Amino acid sequence: MKELLIIRSVSFQQLDRNLVAILERYPEHRISILTHEHGVLLAQKYKGIGHVYVYPYKEGFKFKNKVPAFQDKNFDVVIVPVTNITGAGFFNVLLFSLSLKAAQRVLCNVRSEFKELSGFSLLSLGLKNLGIAVLSYLCTAFLALFVILFLPFKLRKIEKKGES
Amino acid sequence: MNTPLVSIVTICWNRKADLCESLRRIREVDYPDLEVIVVDNASTDGTPELIATEFPEVRLIRMYKNIGIEAYNIGFQNARGEYIVILDDDSFPQRDAVRRMVAKFERDPQLGVVAFDVRNFYNYDDVKNDAFKETGQAFRGTAATAENYLLAFNGAGAGVRRELLREVGFYPEEFFLYWNEQDTAFRILDRGYKINFFADVVAYHKYSPTNRSSWRAPFYYTRNAFWLIWKNYPLGMALPLTIRLISDCFYFALEQQTLIYLKAMIAAFVNMGRLKGKRKPVTPEIAKNLRIPFNVAFTFYR
Numbered sequence: 001m002k003e004l005l006i007i008r009s010v011s012f013q014q015l016d017r018n019l020v021a022i023l024e025r026y027p028e029h030r031i032s033i034l035t036h037e038h039g040v041l042l043a044q045k046y047k048g049i050g051h052v053y054v055y056p057y058k059e060g061f062k063f064k065n066k067v068p069a070f071q072d073k074n075f076d077v078v079i080v081p082v083t084n085i086t087g088a089g090f091f092n093v094l095l096f097s098l099s100l101k102a103a104q105r106v107l108c109n110v111r112s113e114f115k116e117l118s119g120f121s122l123l124s125l126g127l128k129n130l131g132i133a134v135l136s137y138l139c140t141a142f143l144a145l146f147v148i149l150f151l152p153f154k155l156r157k158i159e160k161k162g163e164s
Numbered sequence: 165m166n167t168p169l170v171s172i173v174t175i176c177w178n179r180k181a182d183l184c185e186s187l188r189r190i191r192e193v194d195y196p197d198l199e200v201i202v203v204d205n206a207s208t209d210g211t212p213e214l215i216a217t218e219f220p221e222v223r224l225i226r227m228y229k230n231i232g233i234e235a236y237n238i239g240f241q242n243a244r245g246e247y248i249v250i251l252d253d254d255s256f257p258q259r260d261a262v263r264r265m266v267a268k269f270e271r272d273p274q275l276g277v278v279a280f281d282v283r284n285f286y287n288y289d290d291v292k293n294d295a296f297k298e299t300g301q302a303f304r305g306t307a308a309t310a311e312n313y314l315l316a317f318n319g320a321g322a323g324v325r326r327e328l329l330r331e332v333g334f335y336p337e338e339f340f341l342y343w344n345e346q347d348t349a350f351r352i353l354d355r356g357y358k359i360n361f362f363a364d365v366v367a368y369h370k371y372s373p374t375n376r377s378s379w380r381a382p383f384y385y386t387r388n389a390f391w392l393i394w395k396n397y398p399l400g401m402a403l404p405l406t407i408r409l410i411s412d413c414f415y416f417a418l419e420q421q422t423l424i425y426l427k428a429m430i431a432a433f434v435n436m437g438r439l440k441g442k443r444k445p446v447t448p449e450i451a452k453n454l455r456i457p458f459n460v461a462f463t464f465y466r
Contacts, residue, residue, distance in 0.1 A: 013284045016371075019287070023296070038310040041307075042363055044363075046293060048289050086417075088465065089465075090463065092459075124178070136411050136412075152403070154436060155399060155402060
């Protein structure tokens with residue numbers, strides 16, 4: 001049987017909806033899910049899910065955060081659900097999906113529309129986002145100077161009186 | 165089982181059909197001592213008139229203008245129940261949820277919030293495992309917790325001790341919309357109470373399968389993320405988090421070709437005076453361990 005992994009990057013409310021479409025589109029697949037620790041019990045409530053893997057980190061999905069259980073695991077399909085139409089704001093999850101061995105990576109948007117992502121499309125998106133990141137760091141560096149100088153003073157001014 | 169009075173509190177603004185459906189579902193809730201409070205944020209679509217006619221059991225409180233989440237605080241102040249169930253205008257508890265919530269509170273005096281497992285009203289019943297039918301039997305150990313971090317709660321379904329909510333000052337009215345639950349969570353945890361999700365306490369929510377193309381969600385999520393940091397984090401964490409958030413605002417503004425995140429960032433700084441007297445840093449342990457996914461602010465728009 002083919003193996004499919006869902007990276008739970010959205011709320012369970014949305015996944016309830018996406019899962020109906022995923023089950024319909026991939027009927028011959030055994031479906032597993034990767035979720036943060038607090039989501040395990042909630043993910044186990046799905047009838048269509050074979051195995052629930054734990055993402056053993058507090059923070060969001062990141063390329064550098066390896067999941068030990070996936071070291072020798074190959075998936076036929078990895079699905080990245082996103083809370084919007086285009087997947088904007090989810091590049092970290094898409095990048096994380098590249099750290100998994102998978103034949104196919106598919107984005108599933110809020111309307112449960114599917115879009116296959118090639119390695120090339122992810123690479124070009126990565127290059128574009130790298131340029132954006134450099135620009136945003138430059139802008140931030142300029143502002144950070146003022147923040148470091150003035151924010152501590154401003155924070156003291158809004159502190160609740162009589163509290164330690 | 166002891167059945168103390170429980171107050172269900174929700175607010176609404178021009179969502180007549182959704183609210184009425186939720187109120188009909190609330191009538192089916194299996195709990196003997198329940199009061200329902202709806203605070204109407206000056207709807208103009210006939211919502212308050214319909215509630216008054218169709219749902220005479222509901223305590224309706226009418227605002228003269230849309231005051232955002234501050235309307236919840238009006239509802240909380242008027243609640244008489246020992247426990248409060250917080251809902252959205254388009255969410256409602258599963259039939260047994262309130263009874264189970266009360267049992268959990270009564271069993272554990274340090275439990276401050278019972279966070280419901282909020283599910284999609286349209287699809288959840290199609291995808292849930294029948295072996296996990298809400299019998300209570302399958303959910304002996306039902307707290308969906310994590311060993312290394314803490315969680316806030318979802319305002320579409322959460323139970324809270326009324327007295328605790330009062331002590332922490334209810335919701336932060338200056339937020340107007342979004343991240344209010346997280347701000348309240350900081351203060352609840354800082355008082356030494358727990359916030360736990362429970363798999364057997366379910367609420368249904370009408371999750372919309374469309375983009376939030378309105379400016380409201382990205383604006384308020386982003387602005388309030390700054391305020392959340394400034395109100396609650398110790399200085400040593402607030403500084404790097406602020407700089408990181410500024411960087412994210414630039415990054416996602418460029419990625420999504422929108423100025424909304426930069427406008428929200430400017431609004432946060434310009435209106436920082438609204439937080440006067442409201443900053444109370446939590447302990448470093450809570451600040452470090454409470455999981456706040458700030459990037460959510462940048463994922464709704466496109």
